[in-house]
Amino acid sequence: xxxxxxxxxxxxxxxxxxxxxxxxxxxxxxxxxxxxxxxxxxxxxxxxxxxxxxxxxxxxxxxxxxxxxxxxxxxxxxxxxxxxxxxxxxxxxxxxxxxxxxxxxxxxxxxxxxxxxxxxxxxxxxxxxxxxxxxxxxxxxxxxxxxxxxxxxxxxxxxxxxxxxxxxxxxxxx
Amino acid sequence: xxxxxxxxxxxxxxxxxxxxxxxxxxxxxxxxxxxxxxxxxxxxxxxxxxxxxxxxxxxxxxxxxxxxxxxxxxxxxxxxxxxxxxxxxxxxxxxxxxxxxxxxxxxxxxxxxxxxxxxxxxxxxxxxxxxxxxxxxxxxxxxxxxxxxxxxxxxxxxxxxxxxxxxxxxxxxxxxxxxxxxxxxxxxxxxxxxxxxxxxxxxxxxxxxxxxxxxxxxxxxxxxxxxxxxxxxxxxxxxxxxxxxxxxxxxxxxxxxxxxxxxxxxxxxxxxxxxxxxxxxxxxxxxxxxxxxxxxxxxxxxxxxxxxxxxxxxxxxxxxxxxxxxxxxxx
Numbered sequence: 136x137x138x139x140x141x142x143x144x145x146x147x148x149x150x151x152x153x154x155x156x157x158x159x160x161x162x163x164x165x166x167x168x169x170x171x172x173x174x175x176x177x178x179x180x181x182x183x184x185x186x187x188x189x190x191x192x193x194x195x196x197x198x199x200x201x202x203x204x205x206x207x208x209x210x211x212x213x214x215x216x217x218x219x220x221x222x223x224x225x226x227x228x229x230x231x232x233x234x235x236x237x238x239x240x241x242x243x244x245x246x247x248x249x250x251x252x253x254x255x256x257x258x259x260x261x262x263x264x265x266x267x268x269x270x271x272x273x274x275x276x277x278x279x280x281x282x283x284x285x286x287x288x289x290x291x292x293x294x295x296x297x298x299x300x301x302x303x304x305x306x307x308x309x
Numbered sequence: 310x311x312x313x314x315x316x317x318x319x320x321x322x323x324x325x326x327x328x329x330x331x332x333x334x335x336x337x338x339x340x341x342x343x344x345x346x347x348x349x350x351x352x353x354x355x356x357x358x359x360x361x362x363x364x365x366x367x368x369x370x371x372x373x374x375x376x377x378x379x380x381x382x383x384x385x386x387x388x389x390x391x392x393x394x395x396x397x398x399x400x401x402x403x404x405x406x407x408x409x410x411x412x413x414x415x416x417x418x419x420x421x422x423x424x425x426x427x428x429x430x431x432x433x434x435x436x437x438x439x440x441x442x443x444x445x446x447x448x449x450x451x452x453x454x455x456x457x458x459x460x461x462x463x464x465x466x467x468x469x470x471x472x473x474x475x476x477x478x479x480x481x482x483x484x485x486x487x488x489x490x491x492x493x494x495x496x497x498x499x500x501x502x503x504x505x506x507x508x509x510x511x512x513x514x515x516x517x518x519x520x521x522x523x524x525x526x527x528x529x530x531x532x533x534x535x536x537x538x539x540x541x542x543x544x545x546x547x548x549x550x551x552x553x554x555x556x557x558x559x560x561x562x563x564x565x566x567x568x569x570x571x572x573x574x575x576x577x578x579x580x581x582x583x584x585x586x587x588x589x590x591x592x593x594x595x596x597x598x599x600x601x602x603x604x605x606x607x608x609x610x611x612x613x614x615x616x617x618x619x620x621x622x623x624x625x626x627x628x629x630x631x632x633x634x635x636x637x638x639x640x
Contacts, residue, residue, distance in 0.1 A: 241329070242329060242333065243328060246332035246333050246335065246336045246337075247332050249336050249342060249345075249346075250332070250335055250336055250342075253339075253341075261345065262345075262349075265342075265345040265348070265349050266349045268346045268349075269347070269348075269349035269350050269351075270349075272350060272355070272358075272359050273350060273351070273355050274355070275358065277358055277359070277361035277362040280358070280359060280362040281362050281363070284333065284337070285333065286363065293363070293364070296364075299630075300361050300630050303630070304361060304630075307354070307357055307358045308361075
């Protein structure tokens with residue numbers, strides 16, 4: 136059913152693939168979007184995921200996968216343009232707006248996303264989420280970082296160590 | 310399919326807290342993923358803060374492999390970010406110039422240096438150049454940030470007639486170029502001395518050499534990049550050594566940028582004479598001297614002025630507390 140000649144598949148009916156989350160939900164997406172994942176790309180190039188088969192993703196639950204695919208679908212056109220050197224400023228601004236809103240989510244979802252992006256090798260997504268977590272850390276003192284990320288309270292030894300660091304690195308604790 | 314997650318929660322249920330904690334420890338417990346996050350902290354000072362949050366982070370952040378990656382990213386981002394308004398950029402504990410009262414009609418130029426690993430200890434420095442209105446004389450004031458406060462370290466009147474070109478700190482010495490010579494302030498002994506330029510050579514940019522001493526870099530009229538090295542040995546007489554001469558015409562032509570059509574100027578040099586930023590016409594190029602690679606950084610927009618800037622914030626590496634052997638504790 137897929138257009139056999141030009142590999143683009145961007146004209147007419149795009150080739151679809153099915154992905155199956157760990158909790159057995161099926162997602163049908165364009166092959167171009169799913170191919171943002173380096174891991175999936177190979178399978179898809181081999182003709183996998185089409186028809187009734189579907190590609191099982193035992194490490195990704197449906198909530199995370201739907202979020203991942205939301206990202207892929209949005210970014211697929213630009214990626215198809217080879218990083219879109221010719222993209223207009225409007226397109227770029229729109230993607231940026233999307234990205235900013237996309238990562239405006241609960242921490243737990245962020246972590247699931249970063250894990251999924253890592254497993255599926257979606258570089259842009261991994262970078263986007265890592266940047267978001269980094270932004271939550273920036274400008275904070277070590278104690279504030281622990282609080283923000285919900286680390287358990289320091290053990291007495293850790294506390295002693297931090298107190299020692301504080302003498303030497305006073306500026307970092309301001 | 311999302312109904313499960315749509316529970317309205319004012320206080321999260323224990324199961325969700327546990328799930329969030331599990332997701333977090335999966336990610337932050339993986340050194341590779343943690344490194345991906347820490348890499349994006351952008352500035353060395355931010356990295357040091359994060360490294361102090363827990364032992365594992367410190368171990369990951371201070372590993373040499375990670376620092377190499379961090380530095381490469383930092384340098385790249387810094388060049389893009391800081392240009393062309395870098396004079397105002399300071400990655401220091403206190404964003405303000407030292408807390409000394411400056412009266413009206415006083416022009417000042419503040420340069421700051423990050424803490425570094427050296428015998429000088431862990432301190433930040435500020436070099437404040439002050440010129441009172443209508444006076445030729447400039448005062449160079451060195452302020453030191455230690456234990457949470459800025460203090461005046463030393464102050465020397467000089468006859469620098471123009472704005473400082475470059476400043477660098479090497480082995481506790483500040484180097485300042487003026488039109489006539491290079492002025493050296495020793496922060497340890499609070500003394501100053503003067504180095505003359507190498508033979509009929511004036512101006513140029515200074516760059517700290519990794520093992521005490523400074524490089525002086527300049528572009529000649531014939532478009533050659535000249536690199537001199539001055540070793541700080543006992544006396545102050547001139548011992549400049551011409552270490553490299555690079556024909557920029559050849560570089561531009563060989564690397565596919567065509568023959569340079571306009572004069573080429575320097576607008577930044579990297580530590581250890583590793584790279585220079587070249588300004589030609591409306592474009593700025595990054596030339597890596599060690600690898601002989603050239604890359605166009607950007608074209609300046611009409612109306613932009615390209616100001617020279619000091620590569621000061623690149624003092625490297627950041628200093629971390631020592632990591633002990635038994636380091637595999639979870640946070």
